[in-house]
Amino acid sequence: MNWISRVRKVIPFIARKETTTDNLWHKCGHCGQMIFLKEWQENLSVCPKCDHHGRIGPKARFEQIFDEGSWKILPTPIVKEDPLKFRDGKKYTDRIKAARASTGEQDALINAHGKIEKASIVIGVQDFAFMGGSMGMGVGAAFVQGVEEAISRKCPYIIFTAAGGARMQEGILSLMQMPKATVAIQKLHAAGLPYIVVLTDPTTGGVTASYAMLGDIQISEPNALIGFAGQRVIENTIREKLPEGFQRAEYLLDHGMIDMVVHRSELRATLGKVIGYLAPGKAAA
Structure with missing residues:
Protein backbone atom coordinates (compact mmCIF):
# COMPACT_ATOMS: atom_id res chain seq x y z
CA MET A 1 0.00 0.00 0.00
CA HIS A 53 -24.18 31.08 -24.52
CA GLY A 54 -23.57 27.35 -24.58
CA ARG A 55 -25.77 24.93 -26.49
CA ILE A 56 -28.41 23.20 -24.37
CA GLY A 57 -30.91 20.42 -25.00
CA PRO A 58 -34.71 20.36 -24.89
CA LYS A 59 -35.21 19.40 -21.24
CA ALA A 60 -32.83 22.08 -19.94
CA ARG A 61 -34.58 24.62 -22.16
CA PHE A 62 -38.03 23.59 -20.94
CA GLU A 63 -36.91 23.91 -17.31
CA GLN A 64 -35.57 27.42 -17.97
CA ILE A 65 -38.60 28.72 -19.89
CA PHE A 66 -41.75 27.09 -18.51
CA ASP A 67 -43.32 27.84 -15.14
CA GLU A 68 -42.01 25.29 -12.67
CA GLY A 69 -43.94 22.02 -12.76
CA SER A 70 -46.32 23.23 -15.49
CA TRP A 71 -44.92 21.46 -18.54
CA LYS A 72 -45.25 18.06 -20.13
CA ILE A 73 -43.34 16.63 -23.09
CA LEU A 74 -45.42 15.51 -26.07
CA PRO A 75 -44.83 12.01 -27.47
CA THR A 76 -42.42 11.95 -30.41
CA PRO A 77 -44.18 11.35 -33.76
CA ILE A 78 -43.36 8.05 -35.43
CA VAL A 79 -42.03 8.28 -38.99
CA LYS A 80 -40.41 5.83 -41.38
CA GLU A 81 -36.74 5.50 -40.54
CA ASP A 82 -34.11 5.30 -43.25
CA PRO A 83 -36.58 5.64 -46.16
CA LEU A 84 -33.73 5.70 -48.71
CA LYS A 85 -31.67 2.86 -47.14
CA PHE A 86 -28.82 5.36 -46.97
CA ARG A 87 -25.26 4.42 -46.12
CA ASP A 88 -22.05 6.42 -46.17
CA GLY A 89 -19.28 5.62 -43.71
CA LYS A 90 -21.87 3.59 -41.80
CA LYS A 91 -25.58 2.88 -41.96
CA TYR A 92 -28.00 5.74 -41.35
CA THR A 93 -29.88 3.54 -38.87
CA ASP A 94 -26.66 3.13 -36.87
CA ARG A 95 -26.21 6.91 -36.78
CA ILE A 96 -29.75 7.33 -35.48
CA LYS A 97 -29.17 4.71 -32.78
CA ALA A 98 -25.96 6.44 -31.70
CA ALA A 99 -27.69 9.84 -31.55
CA ARG A 100 -30.53 8.40 -29.47
CA ALA A 101 -28.10 6.74 -27.09
CA SER A 102 -26.08 9.92 -26.55
CA THR A 103 -29.02 12.34 -26.17
CA GLY A 104 -31.79 10.16 -24.78
CA GLU A 105 -34.17 11.65 -27.38
CA GLN A 106 -35.93 10.03 -30.34
CA ASP A 107 -35.15 12.82 -32.81
CA ALA A 108 -33.83 16.35 -33.10
CA LEU A 109 -37.06 18.25 -32.30
CA ILE A 110 -38.99 17.81 -29.05
CA ASN A 111 -42.25 19.55 -28.14
CA ALA A 112 -43.81 20.29 -24.77
CA HIS A 113 -46.88 22.18 -23.59
CA GLY A 114 -47.08 24.19 -20.41
CA LYS A 115 -47.26 27.76 -19.13
CA ILE A 116 -45.08 30.86 -19.17
CA GLU A 117 -46.15 33.28 -16.45
CA LYS A 118 -49.49 31.43 -16.37
CA ALA A 119 -50.03 31.81 -20.14
CA SER A 120 -50.57 28.54 -22.03
CA ILE A 121 -47.88 27.83 -24.60
CA VAL A 122 -46.44 25.05 -26.77
CA ILE A 123 -42.68 25.03 -27.24
CA GLY A 124 -40.55 23.07 -29.67
CA VAL A 125 -36.78 22.77 -29.14
CA GLN A 126 -34.25 21.50 -31.64
CA ASP A 127 -31.32 19.63 -30.15
CA PHE A 128 -28.05 20.29 -31.99
CA ALA A 129 -26.52 17.31 -30.17
CA PHE A 130 -28.85 15.03 -32.16
CA MET A 131 -27.12 14.78 -35.56
CA GLY A 132 -26.55 18.52 -35.65
CA GLY A 133 -30.25 19.23 -35.14
CA SER A 134 -30.70 18.26 -38.78
CA MET A 135 -34.16 18.48 -40.34
CA GLY A 136 -35.54 15.17 -41.56
CA MET A 137 -38.98 13.60 -41.66
CA GLY A 138 -38.99 13.23 -37.88
CA VAL A 139 -38.31 16.94 -37.35
CA GLY A 140 -40.94 17.88 -39.93
CA ALA A 141 -43.53 15.68 -38.23
CA ALA A 142 -42.62 17.07 -34.80
CA PHE A 143 -42.94 20.66 -36.06
CA VAL A 144 -46.42 19.96 -37.44
CA GLN A 145 -47.28 18.20 -34.17
CA GLY A 146 -46.27 21.29 -32.19
CA VAL A 147 -48.35 23.59 -34.39
CA GLU A 148 -51.40 21.33 -34.22
CA GLU A 149 -51.08 21.09 -30.44
CA ALA A 150 -50.96 24.90 -30.23
CA ILE A 151 -54.05 25.18 -32.42
CA SER A 152 -55.94 22.63 -30.32
CA ARG A 153 -55.01 24.50 -27.13
CA LYS A 154 -55.62 27.90 -28.77
CA CYS A 155 -52.19 29.18 -27.73
CA PRO A 156 -48.98 30.46 -29.40
CA TYR A 157 -46.26 28.16 -30.68
CA ILE A 158 -42.62 28.95 -29.90
CA ILE A 159 -39.78 27.20 -31.71
CA PHE A 160 -36.16 27.23 -30.51
CA THR A 161 -34.08 26.52 -33.59
CA ALA A 162 -30.61 24.93 -33.64
CA ALA A 163 -29.62 23.11 -36.79
CA GLY A 164 -26.97 22.51 -39.40
CA GLY A 165 -29.69 22.25 -42.06
CA ALA A 166 -31.52 19.43 -43.80
CA ARG A 167 -30.58 15.81 -43.08
CA MET A 168 -28.68 14.60 -46.13
CA GLN A 169 -29.37 10.92 -45.37
CA GLU A 170 -33.03 11.52 -46.26
CA GLY A 171 -32.34 13.37 -49.51
CA ILE A 172 -35.30 15.14 -51.13
CA LEU A 173 -37.58 13.93 -48.34
CA SER A 174 -35.76 16.19 -45.89
CA LEU A 175 -36.18 19.19 -48.22
CA MET A 176 -39.91 18.49 -48.44
CA GLN A 177 -40.17 19.38 -44.75
CA MET A 178 -39.59 23.04 -45.66
CA PRO A 179 -42.93 23.61 -47.47
CA LYS A 180 -44.62 21.24 -45.01
CA ALA A 181 -43.59 23.48 -42.11
CA THR A 182 -44.61 26.60 -44.03
CA VAL A 183 -48.14 25.24 -44.56
CA ALA A 184 -48.35 24.40 -40.84
CA ILE A 185 -47.44 28.00 -39.96
CA GLN A 186 -50.16 29.27 -42.30
CA LYS A 187 -52.67 27.11 -40.43
CA LEU A 188 -51.48 28.60 -37.13
CA HIS A 189 -51.98 32.11 -38.52
CA ALA A 190 -55.40 31.18 -39.90
CA ALA A 191 -56.35 30.22 -36.35
CA GLY A 192 -55.26 33.69 -35.20
CA LEU A 193 -52.37 32.39 -33.11
CA PRO A 194 -48.82 33.81 -32.86
CA TYR A 195 -45.73 32.01 -34.08
CA ILE A 196 -42.56 33.04 -32.23
CA VAL A 197 -39.04 32.01 -33.26
CA VAL A 198 -36.03 31.97 -30.94
CA LEU A 199 -32.84 31.50 -32.94
CA THR A 200 -30.00 29.78 -31.09
CA ASP A 201 -26.48 28.88 -32.10
CA PRO A 202 -26.26 27.65 -34.81
CA THR A 203 -29.29 27.99 -37.08
CA THR A 204 -28.31 27.34 -40.69
CA GLY A 205 -29.26 25.69 -43.99
CA GLY A 206 -32.77 24.56 -44.85
CA VAL A 207 -34.07 25.34 -41.37
CA THR A 208 -33.12 29.00 -41.84
CA ALA A 209 -34.67 28.92 -45.32
CA SER A 210 -38.03 27.80 -43.90
CA TYR A 211 -39.63 27.97 -40.47
CA ALA A 212 -36.71 29.67 -38.68
CA MET A 213 -37.30 32.97 -40.50
CA LEU A 214 -41.11 32.99 -40.64
CA GLY A 215 -41.90 34.09 -37.10
CA ASP A 216 -44.22 36.92 -36.18
CA ILE A 217 -41.40 37.85 -33.81
CA GLN A 218 -37.77 36.86 -34.45
CA ILE A 219 -35.67 36.67 -31.28
CA SER A 220 -32.08 35.48 -31.01
CA GLU A 221 -29.64 34.62 -28.27
CA PRO A 222 -26.44 36.70 -28.28
CA ASN A 223 -23.78 35.91 -30.90
CA ALA A 224 -25.78 33.04 -32.40
CA LEU A 225 -24.66 31.95 -35.86
CA ILE A 226 -27.60 32.42 -38.23
CA GLY A 227 -27.46 31.94 -41.98
CA PHE A 228 -28.14 29.75 -44.98
CA ALA A 229 -24.85 28.98 -46.74
CA GLY A 230 -21.55 29.04 -44.88
CA GLN A 231 -19.38 32.14 -44.84
CA ARG A 232 -16.58 30.51 -46.84
CA VAL A 233 -19.02 29.35 -49.54
CA ILE A 234 -20.43 32.87 -49.85
CA GLU A 235 -16.98 34.45 -50.04
CA ASN A 236 -15.89 32.00 -52.74
CA THR A 237 -19.09 32.69 -54.68
CA ILE A 238 -19.07 36.49 -54.60
CA ARG A 239 -15.24 36.71 -54.39
CA GLU A 240 -15.36 39.31 -51.67
CA LYS A 241 -14.40 39.36 -48.00
CA LEU A 242 -17.48 39.45 -45.78
CA PRO A 243 -17.73 42.03 -42.97
CA GLU A 244 -16.76 41.28 -39.39
CA GLY A 245 -19.51 39.50 -37.46
CA PHE A 246 -21.38 38.51 -40.61
CA GLN A 247 -24.18 35.99 -39.89
CA ARG A 248 -24.06 36.67 -36.16
CA ALA A 249 -27.19 37.72 -34.28
CA GLU A 250 -26.06 41.29 -33.64
CA TYR A 251 -25.23 41.83 -37.32
CA LEU A 252 -28.66 40.53 -38.35
CA LEU A 253 -30.33 42.79 -35.80
CA ASP A 254 -28.49 45.84 -37.16
CA HIS A 255 -29.64 44.94 -40.69
CA GLY A 256 -33.29 44.35 -39.83
CA MET A 257 -33.44 40.57 -40.22
CA ILE A 258 -34.42 39.85 -36.61
CA ASP A 259 -36.36 41.85 -34.03
CA MET A 260 -34.29 41.51 -30.88
CA VAL A 261 -31.27 39.86 -29.26
CA VAL A 262 -32.05 38.68 -25.74
CA HIS A 263 -29.75 37.31 -23.06
CA ARG A 264 -30.74 33.86 -21.83
CA SER A 265 -31.32 35.18 -18.31
CA GLU A 266 -33.97 37.58 -19.68
CA LEU A 267 -35.50 35.27 -22.26
CA ARG A 268 -38.33 33.85 -20.17
CA ALA A 269 -39.55 37.29 -19.08
CA THR A 270 -39.25 38.60 -22.65
CA LEU A 271 -41.31 35.74 -24.04
CA GLY A 272 -43.95 36.38 -21.38
CA LYS A 273 -44.21 40.01 -22.50
CA VAL A 274 -44.32 39.09 -26.19
CA ILE A 275 -47.12 36.59 -25.57
CA GLY A 276 -48.98 39.28 -23.65
CA TYR A 277 -48.68 41.65 -26.62
CA LEU A 278 -49.52 39.16 -29.37
CA ALA A 279 -52.16 37.11 -27.58
CA PRO A 280 -53.46 39.14 -24.62
CA GLY A 281 -56.61 37.00 -24.30
CA LYS A 282 -54.55 33.81 -24.24
CA ALA A 283 -52.16 35.27 -21.66
CA ALA A 284 -55.02 36.31 -19.39
CA ALA A 285 -56.49 32.83 -19.62
Whole structure:
Protein backbone atom coordinates (compact mmCIF):
# COMPACT_ATOMS: atom_id res chain seq x y z
CA MET A 1 0.00 0.00 0.00
CA ASN A 2 1.52 3.31 -1.08
CA TRP A 3 1.57 6.55 0.93
CA ILE A 4 -1.35 8.17 -0.98
CA SER A 5 -3.61 5.16 -0.36
CA ARG A 6 -2.79 5.18 3.36
CA VAL A 7 -3.54 8.90 3.65
CA ARG A 8 -6.86 8.46 1.83
CA LYS A 9 -7.90 5.79 4.32
CA VAL A 10 -6.95 7.94 7.29
CA ILE A 11 -8.53 11.15 5.90
CA PRO A 12 -11.85 10.06 4.33
CA PHE A 13 -12.85 13.52 3.17
CA ILE A 14 -10.15 13.47 0.46
CA ALA A 15 -12.02 12.53 -2.69
CA ARG A 16 -11.05 9.32 -4.39
CA LYS A 17 -9.83 9.47 -7.97
CA GLU A 18 -12.99 8.04 -9.43
CA THR A 19 -15.12 10.79 -7.86
CA THR A 20 -12.92 13.73 -8.95
CA THR A 21 -13.77 13.42 -12.62
CA ASP A 22 -13.88 15.91 -15.45
CA ASN A 23 -17.63 16.06 -14.82
CA LEU A 24 -16.95 18.60 -12.09
CA TRP A 25 -15.75 21.10 -14.67
CA HIS A 26 -16.97 22.63 -17.91
CA LYS A 27 -14.63 24.24 -20.42
CA CYS A 28 -16.11 27.26 -22.20
CA GLY A 29 -16.12 26.65 -25.94
CA HIS A 30 -15.41 30.32 -26.60
CA CYS A 31 -12.81 31.60 -24.11
CA GLY A 32 -11.54 28.24 -22.79
CA GLN A 33 -12.25 29.17 -19.16
CA MET A 34 -12.68 26.20 -16.81
CA ILE A 35 -15.91 26.62 -14.84
CA PHE A 36 -17.38 24.50 -12.07
CA LEU A 37 -20.18 22.50 -13.68
CA LYS A 38 -22.62 23.52 -10.95
CA GLU A 39 -21.81 27.20 -11.52
CA TRP A 40 -22.21 26.69 -15.28
CA GLN A 41 -25.63 25.09 -14.83
CA GLU A 42 -26.81 27.68 -12.30
CA ASN A 43 -25.79 30.39 -14.79
CA LEU A 44 -28.10 28.82 -17.44
CA SER A 45 -25.11 27.35 -19.34
CA VAL A 46 -23.71 30.83 -19.98
CA CYS A 47 -20.01 31.49 -19.37
CA PRO A 48 -19.62 33.91 -16.42
CA LYS A 49 -16.35 35.24 -17.90
CA CYS A 50 -17.10 35.91 -21.59
CA ASP A 51 -20.93 35.56 -21.59
CA HIS A 52 -20.81 32.86 -24.26
CA HIS A 53 -24.18 31.08 -24.52
CA GLY A 54 -23.57 27.35 -24.58
CA ARG A 55 -25.77 24.93 -26.49
CA ILE A 56 -28.41 23.20 -24.37
CA GLY A 57 -30.91 20.42 -25.00
CA PRO A 58 -34.71 20.36 -24.89
CA LYS A 59 -35.21 19.40 -21.24
CA ALA A 60 -32.83 22.08 -19.94
CA ARG A 61 -34.58 24.62 -22.16
CA PHE A 62 -38.03 23.59 -20.94
CA GLU A 63 -36.91 23.91 -17.31
CA GLN A 64 -35.57 27.42 -17.97
CA ILE A 65 -38.60 28.72 -19.89
CA PHE A 66 -41.75 27.09 -18.51
CA ASP A 67 -43.32 27.84 -15.14
CA GLU A 68 -42.01 25.29 -12.67
CA GLY A 69 -43.94 22.02 -12.76
CA SER A 70 -46.32 23.23 -15.49
CA TRP A 71 -44.92 21.46 -18.54
CA LYS A 72 -45.25 18.06 -20.13
CA ILE A 73 -43.34 16.63 -23.09
CA LEU A 74 -45.42 15.51 -26.07
CA PRO A 75 -44.83 12.01 -27.47
CA THR A 76 -42.42 11.95 -30.41
CA PRO A 77 -44.18 11.35 -33.76
CA ILE A 78 -43.36 8.05 -35.43
CA VAL A 79 -42.03 8.28 -38.99
CA LYS A 80 -40.41 5.83 -41.38
CA GLU A 81 -36.74 5.50 -40.54
CA ASP A 82 -34.11 5.30 -43.25
CA PRO A 83 -36.58 5.64 -46.16
CA LEU A 84 -33.73 5.70 -48.71
CA LYS A 85 -31.67 2.86 -47.14
CA PHE A 86 -28.82 5.36 -46.97
CA ARG A 87 -25.26 4.42 -46.12
CA ASP A 88 -22.05 6.42 -46.17
CA GLY A 89 -19.28 5.62 -43.71
CA LYS A 90 -21.87 3.59 -41.80
CA LYS A 91 -25.58 2.88 -41.96
CA TYR A 92 -28.00 5.74 -41.35
CA THR A 93 -29.88 3.54 -38.87
CA ASP A 94 -26.66 3.13 -36.87
CA ARG A 95 -26.21 6.91 -36.78
CA ILE A 96 -29.75 7.33 -35.48
CA LYS A 97 -29.17 4.71 -32.78
CA ALA A 98 -25.96 6.44 -31.70
CA ALA A 99 -27.69 9.84 -31.55
CA ARG A 100 -30.53 8.40 -29.47
CA ALA A 101 -28.10 6.74 -27.09
CA SER A 102 -26.08 9.92 -26.55
CA THR A 103 -29.02 12.34 -26.17
CA GLY A 104 -31.79 10.16 -24.78
CA GLU A 105 -34.17 11.65 -27.38
CA GLN A 106 -35.93 10.03 -30.34
CA ASP A 107 -35.15 12.82 -32.81
CA ALA A 108 -33.83 16.35 -33.10
CA LEU A 109 -37.06 18.25 -32.30
CA ILE A 110 -38.99 17.81 -29.05
CA ASN A 111 -42.25 19.55 -28.14
CA ALA A 112 -43.81 20.29 -24.77
CA HIS A 113 -46.88 22.18 -23.59
CA GLY A 114 -47.08 24.19 -20.41
CA LYS A 115 -47.26 27.76 -19.13
CA ILE A 116 -45.08 30.86 -19.17
CA GLU A 117 -46.15 33.28 -16.45
CA LYS A 118 -49.49 31.43 -16.37
CA ALA A 119 -50.03 31.81 -20.14
CA SER A 120 -50.57 28.54 -22.03
CA ILE A 121 -47.88 27.83 -24.60
CA VAL A 122 -46.44 25.05 -26.77
CA ILE A 123 -42.68 25.03 -27.24
CA GLY A 124 -40.55 23.07 -29.67
CA VAL A 125 -36.78 22.77 -29.14
CA GLN A 126 -34.25 21.50 -31.64
CA ASP A 127 -31.32 19.63 -30.15
CA PHE A 128 -28.05 20.29 -31.99
CA ALA A 129 -26.52 17.31 -30.17
CA PHE A 130 -28.85 15.03 -32.16
CA MET A 131 -27.12 14.78 -35.56
CA GLY A 132 -26.55 18.52 -35.65
CA GLY A 133 -30.25 19.23 -35.14
CA SER A 134 -30.70 18.26 -38.78
CA MET A 135 -34.16 18.48 -40.34
CA GLY A 136 -35.54 15.17 -41.56
CA MET A 137 -38.98 13.60 -41.66
CA GLY A 138 -38.99 13.23 -37.88
CA VAL A 139 -38.31 16.94 -37.35
CA GLY A 140 -40.94 17.88 -39.93
CA ALA A 141 -43.53 15.68 -38.23
CA ALA A 142 -42.62 17.07 -34.80
CA PHE A 143 -42.94 20.66 -36.06
CA VAL A 144 -46.42 19.96 -37.44
CA GLN A 145 -47.28 18.20 -34.17
CA GLY A 146 -46.27 21.29 -32.19
CA VAL A 147 -48.35 23.59 -34.39
CA GLU A 148 -51.40 21.33 -34.22
CA GLU A 149 -51.08 21.09 -30.44
CA ALA A 150 -50.96 24.90 -30.23
CA ILE A 151 -54.05 25.18 -32.42
CA SER A 152 -55.94 22.63 -30.32
CA ARG A 153 -55.01 24.50 -27.13
CA LYS A 154 -55.62 27.90 -28.77
CA CYS A 155 -52.19 29.18 -27.73
CA PRO A 156 -48.98 30.46 -29.40
CA TYR A 157 -46.26 28.16 -30.68
CA ILE A 158 -42.62 28.95 -29.90
CA ILE A 159 -39.78 27.20 -31.71
CA PHE A 160 -36.16 27.23 -30.51
CA THR A 161 -34.08 26.52 -33.59
CA ALA A 162 -30.61 24.93 -33.64
CA ALA A 163 -29.62 23.11 -36.79
CA GLY A 164 -26.97 22.51 -39.40
CA GLY A 165 -29.69 22.25 -42.06
CA ALA A 166 -31.52 19.43 -43.80
CA ARG A 167 -30.58 15.81 -43.08
CA MET A 168 -28.68 14.60 -46.13
CA GLN A 169 -29.37 10.92 -45.37
CA GLU A 170 -33.03 11.52 -46.26
CA GLY A 171 -32.34 13.37 -49.51
CA ILE A 172 -35.30 15.14 -51.13
CA LEU A 173 -37.58 13.93 -48.34
CA SER A 174 -35.76 16.19 -45.89
CA LEU A 175 -36.18 19.19 -48.22
CA MET A 176 -39.91 18.49 -48.44
CA GLN A 177 -40.17 19.38 -44.75
CA MET A 178 -39.59 23.04 -45.66
CA PRO A 179 -42.93 23.61 -47.47
CA LYS A 180 -44.62 21.24 -45.01
CA ALA A 181 -43.59 23.48 -42.11
CA THR A 182 -44.61 26.60 -44.03
CA VAL A 183 -48.14 25.24 -44.56
CA ALA A 184 -48.35 24.40 -40.84
CA ILE A 185 -47.44 28.00 -39.96
CA GLN A 186 -50.16 29.27 -42.30
CA LYS A 187 -52.67 27.11 -40.43
CA LEU A 188 -51.48 28.60 -37.13
CA HIS A 189 -51.98 32.11 -38.52
CA ALA A 190 -55.40 31.18 -39.90
CA ALA A 191 -56.35 30.22 -36.35
CA GLY A 192 -55.26 33.69 -35.20
CA LEU A 193 -52.37 32.39 -33.11
CA PRO A 194 -48.82 33.81 -32.86
CA TYR A 195 -45.73 32.01 -34.08
CA ILE A 196 -42.56 33.04 -32.23
CA VAL A 197 -39.04 32.01 -33.26
CA VAL A 198 -36.03 31.97 -30.94
CA LEU A 199 -32.84 31.50 -32.94
CA THR A 200 -30.00 29.78 -31.09
CA ASP A 201 -26.48 28.88 -32.10
CA PRO A 202 -26.26 27.65 -34.81
CA THR A 203 -29.29 27.99 -37.08
CA THR A 204 -28.31 27.34 -40.69
CA GLY A 205 -29.26 25.69 -43.99
CA GLY A 206 -32.77 24.56 -44.85
CA VAL A 207 -34.07 25.34 -41.37
CA THR A 208 -33.12 29.00 -41.84
CA ALA A 209 -34.67 28.92 -45.32
CA SER A 210 -38.03 27.80 -43.90
CA TYR A 211 -39.63 27.97 -40.47
CA ALA A 212 -36.71 29.67 -38.68
CA MET A 213 -37.30 32.97 -40.50
CA LEU A 214 -41.11 32.99 -40.64
CA GLY A 215 -41.90 34.09 -37.10
CA ASP A 216 -44.22 36.92 -36.18
CA ILE A 217 -41.40 37.85 -33.81
CA GLN A 218 -37.77 36.86 -34.45
CA ILE A 219 -35.67 36.67 -31.28
CA SER A 220 -32.08 35.48 -31.01
CA GLU A 221 -29.64 34.62 -28.27
CA PRO A 222 -26.44 36.70 -28.28
CA ASN A 223 -23.78 35.91 -30.90
CA ALA A 224 -25.78 33.04 -32.40
CA LEU A 225 -24.66 31.95 -35.86
CA ILE A 226 -27.60 32.42 -38.23
CA GLY A 227 -27.46 31.94 -41.98
CA PHE A 228 -28.14 29.75 -44.98
CA ALA A 229 -24.85 28.98 -46.74
CA GLY A 230 -21.55 29.04 -44.88
CA GLN A 231 -19.38 32.14 -44.84
CA ARG A 232 -16.58 30.51 -46.84
CA VAL A 233 -19.02 29.35 -49.54
CA ILE A 234 -20.43 32.87 -49.85
CA GLU A 235 -16.98 34.45 -50.04
CA ASN A 236 -15.89 32.00 -52.74
CA THR A 237 -19.09 32.69 -54.68
CA ILE A 238 -19.07 36.49 -54.60
CA ARG A 239 -15.24 36.71 -54.39
CA GLU A 240 -15.36 39.31 -51.67
CA LYS A 241 -14.40 39.36 -48.00
CA LEU A 242 -17.48 39.45 -45.78
CA PRO A 243 -17.73 42.03 -42.97
CA GLU A 244 -16.76 41.28 -39.39
CA GLY A 245 -19.51 39.50 -37.46
CA PHE A 246 -21.38 38.51 -40.61
CA GLN A 247 -24.18 35.99 -39.89
CA ARG A 248 -24.06 36.67 -36.16
CA ALA A 249 -27.19 37.72 -34.28
CA GLU A 250 -26.06 41.29 -33.64
CA TYR A 251 -25.23 41.83 -37.32
CA LEU A 252 -28.66 40.53 -38.35
CA LEU A 253 -30.33 42.79 -35.80
CA ASP A 254 -28.49 45.84 -37.16
CA HIS A 255 -29.64 44.94 -40.69
CA GLY A 256 -33.29 44.35 -39.83
CA MET A 257 -33.44 40.57 -40.22
CA ILE A 258 -34.42 39.85 -36.61
CA ASP A 259 -36.36 41.85 -34.03
CA MET A 260 -34.29 41.51 -30.88
CA VAL A 261 -31.27 39.86 -29.26
CA VAL A 262 -32.05 38.68 -25.74
CA HIS A 263 -29.75 37.31 -23.06
CA ARG A 264 -30.74 33.86 -21.83
CA SER A 265 -31.32 35.18 -18.31
CA GLU A 266 -33.97 37.58 -19.68
CA LEU A 267 -35.50 35.27 -22.26
CA ARG A 268 -38.33 33.85 -20.17
CA ALA A 269 -39.55 37.29 -19.08
CA THR A 270 -39.25 38.60 -22.65
CA LEU A 271 -41.31 35.74 -24.04
CA GLY A 272 -43.95 36.38 -21.38
CA LYS A 273 -44.21 40.01 -22.50
CA VAL A 274 -44.32 39.09 -26.19
CA ILE A 275 -47.12 36.59 -25.57
CA GLY A 276 -48.98 39.28 -23.65
CA TYR A 277 -48.68 41.65 -26.62
CA LEU A 278 -49.52 39.16 -29.37
CA ALA A 279 -52.16 37.11 -27.58
CA PRO A 280 -53.46 39.14 -24.62
CA GLY A 281 -56.61 37.00 -24.30
CA LYS A 282 -54.55 33.81 -24.24
CA ALA A 283 -52.16 35.27 -21.66
CA ALA A 284 -55.02 36.31 -19.39
CA ALA A 285 -56.49 32.83 -19.62
